[in-house]
Every structure is written in C-alpha cells, then in structure tokens.
Amino acid sequence: MRILAISSNVGDNAPGIVVERFLCELQKTHVVDVLTYDYQRSPDMPGLKNVYSKGFWIGNEKIRRRLTTKLIEALGYDPADELRKRHVLKSLKGGYDVILGFCYGFYMFGQTAGVVAKKRFRAPLVAYYFDAIPSPAGWVKDGLYRRNLGRLVSRGLAAADGILSSNRKMLEYELGFLPEGHRNIPSGYVYTPCVSSTICHLLHSEGVPFVFLFAGSVYGPRKIKYFIGAFAKLLIDHPDCEIWFVGTRNIEGELAALRPEIASKIKVTPRVKDLVPYYEASGALVDIDAELPDDVFLSSKITNYISVDRPIISETGQNSESRRIFAGLETVLQCGHDEDDLYKAMKSVVERTEDYDYSERADLIKTFSLEANTSKLVHFLSSVSE
Secondary structure (H helix, E strand, C coil): CEEEEECCCECCCHHHHHHHHHHHHHCCCCEEEEEECCECCCCCCCCCCCEEECCCCCCCHHHHHHHHHHHHHHHCCCHHHHHHHHHHHHHCCCCCCEEEEEEECCECHHHHHHHHHHHHHCCCEEEEECCCCCCCECCECCCHHHHHHHHHHHHHHHHCCEEEECCHHHHHHHHCCCCCCCCCCCEEECCCCCCCCCCECCCCCCCCCCEEEEECCCCCCCCCHHHHHHHHHHHHHCCCCEEEEECCCCCHHHHHCCCHHHHCCEEEECCCCCCHHHHHHCCEEEEECCCCCCCCCCCHHHHHHCCECCCEEEECCCCCHHHHHCCCCCCEEEECCCHHHHHHHHHHHHHCCCCCCHHHHHHHHHHCCHHHHHHHHHHHHHHHHC
16 A cells, blocks of 8 residues: 655654654555655654655744644634645655545644645545544633634545544544534544553562652643642651652642642652653552543553553543543552542552552553554555545
8 A cells, every 4th residue: 555644743742753653663564655844753763764854844842833823813724834735745746545644733734735635646535633633622722723723624624535533532522523514434543552562560669669650741631639639648648658750841830839748759850761760660650631521532641551560540530531441450540530539549559468460451552552553544544545
C-alpha cells in the first residue's frame, strides 16, 4: 500500500512523537510519503524516509498556539495552513492508495492539506483525530474559537472517506461533527500506543520511603487538590510517605499554600528522559483524569503505567474510558474525584503485604502496543482504499 501521511509536525512535541512512532512502524511494511512543515527526529527513533518538509512556522509552540487560536477565532481558519498546503504539495507526484491526515490540538494541517491532496491525487482521505477537536467544553471556553474550530472540523469531515479517533468515547464525540449526509462514512478508533510494549519487572528500591509517583503534566480540568488532600490524611498514619511529581509544571502555587510538614514530603523534578529509576523507587503510580462528568480523553499516562510492575491509583470519572477499560483489575485502584476515596486507596497500597499479580495486565499491554495499533491502523486504511 502506498500512503501519503500528512501532519503539522513530526517528532517536535508529544503528539508529534506519536505521529513519528506510527510512521516509523508503517514504513517497515509500506511505502509512506510524509508531508509536514516541521520534522525534528527523536533521538531514539530511526530516521523517516520520504519526508517532504518545506513549510514554515512562526516562533515556538506557545507562540504558535496563541497566534493560531486568534486567527481561527477571527477568521474561522488558519491562513498559514492555507499557504503551506499549496507550497508543500508541489513536491509530490501522487500514485497513492490512501491519504492519512493526522489532527491534534490546534494542529489541523493534516485535514487542511489532506482535503486538497485528495482532490489532486484522487485518493481517499482518512482523518485521524487523536485529540478531541475542538476540545470539549470544560477544557476550553465555549466561545467563538471553539465554535469556529468545530465548523472547520465539520468541513473537513465532509470531504473525508474515513475517520479515526484514539478511543471509543472520543470517536463518538468526533462523529457528532459530521455534517448531514456524511454520517455513514467508515469510522473506528486506534489507541495512542504506549511507550513500551514489554512489562518492566522492577524491584522496589531499598532504603527509600513509600513514594507515590505522578509523571507528567497537570492542566485544564485535571486537578491535584484531591490527591494532595488525601495525602495529607495519609501522613497522619504513615508519615514516611512521599509524593514525587516528575515533569509536572505550574503546581508551585498549590504546593506553596500547604503546611510545611506536608510540603516537605512532596518533591518536584523537571522532565527527565528516563523514568525507569523513578518507577523503580516508587511504591505506587498515580493518574489523574479531568474532573468532568463525561470526559472523552484517555490519559496516555495510564497506558504507559500498565507496563510497570506497580499498583496504579486512578482518579477518574464514573463514565470515563479509563473507568471502562481498567475496570476489574486488582492492580488498578479506581477512585472518584474524592479525598476519602483516594485516601483509602493510598492507605491500602501502603499497608499491603502480599504481592500483586501484574500478569492480569498482559492483554492490555498488547492492546496498547505500537505493533497492535499500527496493525489496526493499516487494516482500516486498507478497507477504505479498496
């Protein structure tokens, strides 16, 4: 199969790295031309072949986000993408079986250029939204930017021949933007793959306190207040416990408001390349979902955690994808956004004396592996291109 893959950036940020991993895997078995305006190879990834990167961008991601948001709010589209699509498509000769447009966050180049490429090369277009676009109310204000972005998505979906998202609930949300007359196009979901496809059998480091590890960012309606409140209660019975936040930004204000005896038990470390030493030192891993009644996102954090032999405390909503996928696992303690609920879970893992059976996660690790999800992606692309 000959594929034209289009993405705003590849390897530049968290979603760009996901795109890069998929494309590296796809190029093992298929001919894939990659169209982007920002390719920055990740150090641990093989270089991609057939990359056409001739676009332009302004400033860093923070500047781009602000500028693009303002443009979509004012104009209903990103004029930079309109210029880029005509410039970069000139390099391509065609002959594709299918076009795959990646869309995430405010990056819509996969759709914008994908619609033009479909007409030029007469190949079906699959739009892969591995973020919810536009972000649901609660993540962003329900104002002009969100409404205009929703219209932009609807216009793109009107031209698409297939739609993918990164989990079942998010797919249902995205399908709500399909215009009338296009509701029957093929659809499916392909999970964002976990970093490791193998179980990390790690022994607990001796001589360290019991550590609750949170690795990653906290933003939007994801809040740490219930977790911190539960930890304060736990310290009364287990004063030797600690929380380690690794790669977590913008929480200094919340920590500064804590009593000194609690704040002294919480450590914040900048982002690191290798999390294994932190996993090894931890006693339990913590994931926090958005405090929304019907959130569509599935945290990539928990899908990476499941390959580590540590109990997971998952703070999540009743109707979340996380609640559905990890239900019934003894090694994943599911809690609501509630201090007492979290306190009981934290206390139970600290006081547990018997080993957990992590083999119960084996099937899930395969489900979230890069190989399994690339295979699922290929199967969907093949069905659309037939």
